[in-house]
């Protein structure tokens with residue numbers, strides 16, 4: 674059996690969550706800051722710790738079979754890789770931003786202006802699609818200080834909370850692309866047995882993360898109303914309580930509408946609601 678290689682970020686925004694998702698898949702490996710490669714003890718896999726910019730090309734060229742990296746970095750690199758799974762972390766938007774006191778309100782006003790960015794390829798494509806002819810200043814980081822120093826009239830960078838823009842006297846002007854961390858593989862590796870096994874594990878971890886396990890008590894006369902609110906993985910489990918006329922209901926609830934559901938359950942007669950995290954859901 675061939676040992677696969679997966680490339681993840683060595684340090685930075687995606688490192689911790691990438692390590693976490695692999696560990697949650699049951700993979701056992703040492704995560705020393707100093708080592709650039711780690712062997713997984715219980716799966717035919719080696720983990721390469723790299724700068725995120727290098728990951729798309731490593732995967733494209735088959736030096737790594739798999740990778741975890743932001744979509745923004747893949748698109749910027751123009752890498753020819755297969756997308757396997759969005760991972761739900763590293764969520765951000767690439768935006769053009771201008772100074773708070775700027776009078777730029779239309780895209781066409783960027784004609785002839787200078788825009789600082791670390792993502793010149795994505796920006797150039799967007800500008801060309803919108804017939805804007807601006808000068809792109811390619812800088813590798815701290816892009817947000819550009820306008821304040823007179824280096825550029827606008828910037829194009831990653832925005833998440835908007836805090837960095839605010840701290841530098843900038844305001845968002847145009848949203849260009851949303852991004853999140855994704856699992857990718859080299860072309861032709863999509864059906865590899867170990868790749869499929871890893872995908873299945875990652876998906877079961879993601880499904881579990883998106884849900885909570887709920888146990889509650891309800892009087893039999895209110896059971897149908899409560900069950901109608903709870904789909905469960907297949908359907909809710911209902912077991913009798915020692916006290917006559919009462920049952921316990923076991924089910925799962927989606928994280929996203931959790932509080933709304935809990936309030937509806939209480940109104941429908943649910944009592945003693947216990948909520949627990951789920952580790953994995955295998956379907």
Ligand SMILES: Nc1ncnc2c1ncn2[C@@H]1O[C@H](COP(=O)(O)OP(=O)(O)OP(=O)(O)O)[C@@H](O)[C@H]1O
Pocket residue numbers: 682683684685686687723724725726742743744745746762763764765831832833834852853854
């Ligand atoms: N503020 C943020 N919120 C959410 N996701 C972000 C944020 N900033 C960056 N990201 C995502 O995380 C990725 C890595 O960001 P990071 O700042 O660690 O990159 P980097 O400094 O280029 O790292 P490296 O040292 O590996 O080259 C980005 O490409 C993007 O996909």
Ligand SMILES: O=P(O)(O)OC[C@H]1O[C@H](OP(=O)(O)OP(=O)(O)O)[C@H](O)[C@@H]1O
Pocket residue numbers: 686814815817830831832833834835836837838
């Ligand atoms: O909207 P916000 O929540 O403020 O996040 C946006 C900032 O986050 C990223 O930088 P990071 O903090 O990762 O530092 P870096 O420039 O060293 O990569 C990005 O380059 C922005 O500067």
Ligand SMILES: [Mg+2]
Pocket residue numbers: 724725726
């Ligand atoms: Mg980088």
